[in-house]
Amino acid sequence: MIGLFNDCFPPIMDGVSLTTQNYAHWLNRKTGNVCVVTPKSPHVRDNEEYPVYRYSSLPIPMRKPYRFGVPQVDLAFQYKLNQISFELVHAHCPFSSGALAMRIAKSQNIPLVATFHSKYKADFERAIPNKKIVDYLIKDVIRFYEGADEVWIPQASVEETLREYGYKGKVEVVDNGNDFSDYGSVYSMRATAREELGVNDGEFVFLFVGQHIFEKNLAFLLESLAIIRYIPYKMYFIGSGYAEGRLKQMTEELNLSSKVFFVGTVSNREQLSRYYAAADLFLFPSLYDNAPLVVREAAALHTPSVLISGSTSAAIVTDSVNGFLASHSTADYARKIRELTVSPLLMRMAGDKASHSIARSWENVVDEVCDRYQCLMRRTSCNHPDVLWQAI
Known part of the structure; x- marks a missing residue:
């Protein structure tokens, strides 16, 4: 045994x-x-x-x-x-x-x-x-x-x-x-998933999956999103944790309630895969994680991650090739996201490359x-x- x-x-x-x-x-x-x-x-x-x-x-x-x-x-x-x-x-x-x-x-x-x-x-x-x-x-x-x-x-x-x-x-x-590597046409799946979420034309989808704990730099993420609140986007947080209540409070304080959504834990893997597929970017600014599984899961569904340069998590990513890196500054992290929203082809190419180089x-x-x-x-x-x- x-x-x-x-x-x-x-x-x-x-x-x-x-x-x-x-x-x-x-x-x-x-x-x-x-x-x-x-x-x-x-x-x-x-x-x-x-x-x-x-x-x-x-x-x-x-x-x-x-x-x-x-x-x-x-x-x-x-x-x-x-x-x-x-x-x-x-x-x-x-x-x-x-x-x-x-x-x-x-x-x-x-x-x-x-x-x-x-x-x-x-x-x-x-x-x-x-x-x-x-x-x-x-x-x-x-x-x-x-x-x-x-x-x-x-x-x-x-x-x-x-x-x-x-x-x-x-x-x-x-x-x-990861268990999402064998999915078929990701792009048709993406269109269906975005329709299910009620995403409008021209609207971007950002995603975080993981424990809702401050060690994962989630207050930093909300503050970065507040800087670019004028961009049309929907941000989904999936998971749970001790910081969830405070994060929801921060969302209201930063006037992000119409753009940021806390989904809770999604145990159904098929349902979770649709969130990954719907997303343009997987936002993961954690300095706490060693080798986050969620970055590989996102990559399997052709969604590139935005990570913090120099973090352990970022070691598998080459900036603008199979993902994106920003410094540990809310201004720089927001700037990186903003630049990518005007370069959808770059996001798509990085997602495709991530699916081949990161997902196994x-x-x-x-x-x-x-x-x-x-x-x-x-x-x-x-x-x-x-x-x-x-x-x-």
């Missing part, structure tokens, strides 16, 4: 949750031998084609709907987990689920892969005002990654963050994929993952039957 461990899983929706879900889906399709281990969410009943093992959890204050896992008190879960013979475990988070993966790897003498997805220090600093405690927690995170057999990162630029945190070991780059299907990514798992198991001299991989 291949075990995928993460501290959240759908219906909690974020980039790492979706990554874990897509790994599980495609590994199950290719090997039929995968499970997910994750905290319980209230009223959730899993209907996946593979096992999902959930353990006791508590709500995290100010971070609804995220949960704090407490597997040590869940005796029924512990008994069930101890009955499973794993061949490899892959942790997508260093906290409760990662600790479980580490324990299993040691007790069953199997390989542990750990992917570094997030800038945990920013989360700690927001919640904890004490620098010494934050530094201790970061050292604890790094100790976790130092204990893994392989450390993966979703794009090369993420290595810089790991090094800043103090990690000195080897890293492997394994791209994230999850099926293709998981083919690579399977090869890497197999090589790691052989290298660590684990006795795994080759028949497991005949479907790959």
Whole structure:
């Protein structure tokens, strides 16, 4: 059994949750031998084609709907987990689920892969005002990654963050994929989606998808949009988070209520794809994200992103080729958007280029993952039957 461990899983929706879900889906399709281990969410009943093992959890204050896992008190879960013979475990988070993966790897003498997805220090600093405690927690995170057999990162630029945190070991780059790569005619889809949204001729559509938290620079985004309020546009925010109420208040204060719309969480992937397809630009000024899945999703539907130059997120974009970059200034970010609205051909060309250079299907990514798992198991001299991989 291949075990995928993460501290959240759908219906909690974020980039790492979706990554874990897509790994599980495609590994199950290719090997039929995968499970997910994750905290319980209230009223959730899993209907996946593979096992999902959930353990006791508590709500995290100010971070609804995220949960704090407490597997040590869940005796029924512990008994069930101890009955499973794993061949490899892959942790997508260093906290409760990662600790479980580490324990299993040691007790069953199997390989542990750990992917570094997030800038945990920013989360700690927001919640904890004490620098010494934050530094201790970061050292604890790094100790976790130092204990893994392989450390993966979703794009090369993420290595810089790991090094800043103090990690000195080897890293492997394994791209994230997206589940929108196989759509047909994007441009006919775009026309239909814009009609459904009631977009007028000559009106531009801008989009943000992600957690509504201030770490993602969303106040900056609203202030930038206020500078160009005279341009005919509709801006859609999709997602939820602790900052949502304040962002809606800012929208009113900036006189943007007729142009900015908060859609809430969109769990239906087909519905979400229509928003991506309808958009002229995906606006993502975050300095917080490492390798945002949403930029790749937008690219798959030929929608280019406007990112902050020098941010980790922007490392996969070449300005005016497969996306657009602006400095970390509301005036410059607004200027970039304004210039692009008078260059629709440039936006379209960048979107087309992004679809070829940034977007990669999850099926293709998981083919690579399977090869890497197999090589790691052989290298660590684990006795795994080759028949497991005949479907790959």
